[in-house]
Each structure stands twice: as C-alpha cells, then as structure tokens.
Amino acid sequence: MKISVLGAGVVGLTTAWWLTEAGHEIVLIDGAGRPAAGASGANGAQLSYRYVAPMASPKMLRQLPGLLLPGEDAIKVSLDTELIGWGLRFLKACTGAEVARTTAAQLALAELSRAELERLLGKVPLDFGLRTAGKLVIFRKAADFVAATPDADDPAVALTPRQCLELEPNLALDVSEFAGGLYTSSEQVGDCGSFCEQLFAKLKESNRVDMRMDTAIGRPVVRNRRMTAIETDRGVIEADQFVLSLGSGARAFAKSCGFNLPIYPVKGHSITVPDEGKPPLTHSVTDYSRKIVYAPLPGATRIAGFADFQGYDTTPVPSRIAQLKAAAADTFDIDTLGDVAASDVAPWAGLRPMTPDSRPVIGPSPLEGLFLNTGQGMLGWTLACGSARLTADLIDGKPPSCPVAPFDVARFS
16 A cells, blocks of 8 residues: 655654555655654653553642642643643543553553564664663652552562662762652663654665655545545645654644544653763663653763643743753752853753543544554653554554554544
8 A cells, every 4th residue: 555654753753664564655744854853853762661651640630730830840731722621531531440541551552662663673773872771760759659669560679769879870869868769670761863863764765665854734635535635735645545643733633634633732841961071870760759851872861851731832941941950960960050061952842742541542533544643642752663563553454463442542532
C-alpha cells in the first residue's frame, strides 16, 4: 500500500520505519523543515519503561484546587474552553480502577517498545547516546516515599538517603534534605532528537519513502466517506491509507475530519548543560517532588520538567528556565550561572500531546482511511517504537504484538 504518515516526530518517524519494513510505500509529511521540530526535539531523554503511571489519579484529584492558583509549581493550569472539556474527561479517569487499567496497558506497550527499539537498532545502527543508566527517583517528602513503596514484583529497590548518595555521587543533597529513593537498574537514556535526525536520514535513503518536509498540512479529501487524499500548500497528496501522528496538532486535524480527539498540549521545558569540568551523572535521576528529570547524555546533562496546561505557545518561559537552572545548582551543583552561562544551555520548550487518561490513541479512526497513532503524552519517546509496531500490525491485519483495546479511540465516545 501507499501510506502517508502525517508528522515527523519520533512517533511518526518510527511508524514510517515499521511500515517501510512491512513493505509499504511511505509519504512522510510535516509542516516543519526538519524532523523532531516539536516535542521530540529536546525532551527529558529518559526511556522510562517501568514508570508509566497516568497523571490522572485520586491523588491528582486532591491536588487540583491548588493547581488553579498562581505560583511556580511543577504543574500550571490556565483554563480555556478546550481544556475544560478535556478536563471533564480527566476527572473521570481519576479513579483507582482507571489508574490500574492504564498502568497495565502502558507497561505492556513500554516493554514492546523496548524490544522493538532493540530490533530497530539491530537493523539500523544509530548513535544517540543510548545506554542502560538505571533510574533513581528521589523523594523529598516522607509521605511520598512511603506511598511509592514498590510491590514484591516491582524491580525497583527502595534506598535510604545515604544509599542514594552512594549510588549517585553527583547528588549535592544532604541526607536530611530528602526521605529516600527508588532505583530501577533497567531504565535507559538516549537523545530523542538525535535519534530522530538519524532515523530520518536512513528513511530518506530508501526508495520506498517520499519525504515531504516543509509542507503545510490542510484538510482531508474525503470520497464516499473514505479519506483518499490530503490538501497541502504544495498540492493534493493521495494515498491508500493515512496515519495521524501530528502530536498536539492531532486534535485540530481530527476536527477537520469530523470527529473529536481529546488531546491537549502539555508544555514541558528543558535545558542541556555541557559537562564542563564536572563528572557526568552516573544514572538518570528524577526529582519526584519538583517533577524535574536529569539525564546523562554524551558530553552533557539534559534537565527537563514541568507540565503546563496553557495552550499552544511553544516559546520557552524564562521563569521556567530559571527554575531548571536553580534546581540543577541545588540538586547536583551543576553550574548554569558561572562559566557555563557563556555557553548555550539550549533552553527549549515542547508540547506533549496528552489524552485525559494518559494512554495513546492507536487504531482506526471514525473516518475510514485514517489510522491514529498519537497522544503518547509525556511518554512519547518511551512508547514510540511499540506504538509504531502496533500500528503496523493493525494496518496489515496481523495479530497485535500487545493488547490494543486500551488504546482504541472508541473509549472517548
């Protein structure tokens, strides 16, 4: 088949690769002039296969009133009409049963994603700083640490503050400043933006892939209730099947197709600080209380965080960047104000496409001819390869590689 993939972020690129592997001809379309121009560009760089719990939860429900107040919290909310409708679905997902359902589904998809990334790299060697660094989650509050105590079948190991400092010598905290940590040795890190650039280059070499970058995507062309083409600023592009992987732009495109896709952009920020004169981090670290992650990359540390529900503006907010710099200095004594300040710490912001229950949408859309692979939210990098494999399975009518029902768009009907 001739399949057009809409979007050249990590989800769109991996989808294009898997469909090419399955023997299809691909037309990859994106409005940007380069791959990974959106949320894939400089995200947190953590491949968190075991940390997939949804944002919607009973605990979050209790915290919601405070999030509507001004301040510099890890999550900021500015209500608008679109967010109110999304938020009502979010509230319905804040139950223990829904958390368990989502976590189980995400764990299965994450494990598939790990395996499929390994398979991809076996065929297409890419160098993007991938390594199994292990992940340490530190808890500043005792109540949070107790609540996070792992189950017997959870590979995470609970550590005292002193054990955390022994595990990650770069931590600049005193044992009195936090309650403890959880360490999972199997978690990985890798530069998503670099992965996307290299995979894009490999796809470009294929005679089965037609790259249409810097091409503004318009409305679908529908004949006999089936999508048969898409309007762009460079003409109409026809295909046998279309895959929607437009990230935070997926909702607007779905609306033009005549159906609702409850995806809202959640803005995150990052800085990338060169490891100048300081030993690199040994492990990936997450500060649970501050919702900030630290990932060791070749020659630099990626520091990322926050979840701001404030519309579609992608401009980095200076106060958010300042928070990241201050946290880096406080938690790891990373200098972003002295000598490093003269270099580029690469302030960045991106919009993660979030569904109310945090699960992606993977499967046929209400419009025949349009397939959905979008809404991976804050786990886009982690879930991309599994989502792409699942998409290829379903398009080809093969048995899915993991349970697919939890990701069906019909759950939002």
